[in-house]
Amino acid sequence: MKKVRSARKRTASSTRWLERQLNDPYVKKAQSEGYRSRAAYKLIELDQRFHILGGKARIVDLGIAPGGWAQVARKRCPNATIVGIDLLPTDPIEGVEILEMDFMDDAAPDRISELLGGAPDLVLSDMAANTIGHKQTDHLRTMALVETAAHFAAETLAPGGDFVAKVLAGGADNDLVATLKRNFTSVKHAKPPASRKGSSEWYVVAKGFKG
Numbered sequence: 001m002k003k004v005r006s007a008r009k010r011t012a013s014s015t016r017w018l019e020r021q022l023n024d025p026y027v028k029k030a031q032s033e034g035y036r037s038r039a040a041y042k043l044i045e046l047d048q049r050f051h052i053l054g055g056k057a058r059i060v061d062l063g064i065a066p067g068g069w070a071q072v073a074r075k076r077c078p079n080a081t082i083v084g085i086d087l088l089p090t091d092p093i094e095g096v097e098i099l100e101m102d103f104m105d106d107a108a109p110d111r112i113s114e115l116l117g118g119a120p121d122l123v124l125s126d127m128a129a130n131t132i133g134h135k136q137t138d139h140l141r142t143m144a145l146v147e148t149a150a151h152f153a154a155e156t157l158a159p160g161g162d163f164v165a166k167v168l169a170g171g172a173d174n175d176l177v178a179t180l181k182r183n184f185t186s187v188k189h190a191k192p193p194a195s196r197k198g199s200s201e202w203y204v205v206a207k208g209f210k211g
Contacts, residue, residue, distance in 0.1 A: 063127030159211030
């Protein structure tokens with residue numbers, strides 16, 4: 001195991017983060033296979049279990065930066081039209097249209113639909129709110145993002161489409177699960193192996209949008 005020597009200006013938590021990165025097999029694998037982040041393997045593992053990406057023609061990646069999920073989608077769905085959107089700048093990805101704007105902007109759905117050439121059959125969201133260190137507040141902020149993403153999916157998905165989003169420990173709350181079950185034929189939670197054991201993140205996988 002690689003140890004990181006403490007630097008004068010580096011906090012103990014940042015030193016631990018750096019050590020974890022240097023010793024993380026998924027980080028090393030991402031670097032060797034050309035993915036921008038270890039998060040790519042979360043989508044790969046979710047796809048292996050739930051067959052999310054097979055046969056998809058129009059895919060939206062909410063919160064695309066840095067682009068790992070879009071890279072996976074591009075690789076597994078080479079003929080699909082893929083649009084990513086994020087407030088953060090994202091380096092270009094071949095075969096992916098990237099919008100630098102807020103997906104909650106009133107103009108976003110029309111811009112995405114225009115680039116897709118129709119309704120999406122898959123909406124992906126690996127978004128989480130920036131944390132402030134207060135567990136309850138962080139949870140509420142991230143779940144608000146998930147709820148907004150679910151609303152976006154319900155407003156834009158083609159019938160039969162799927163929705164995948166990051167949630168936190170305990171999964172989606174009861175109201176959100178009830179909403180998803182009204183709109184989709186199947187709603188399940190999963191924690192892919194690539195999610196760090198100490199992480200509170202889970203994913204909700206909603207399949208078969210009822211339209």
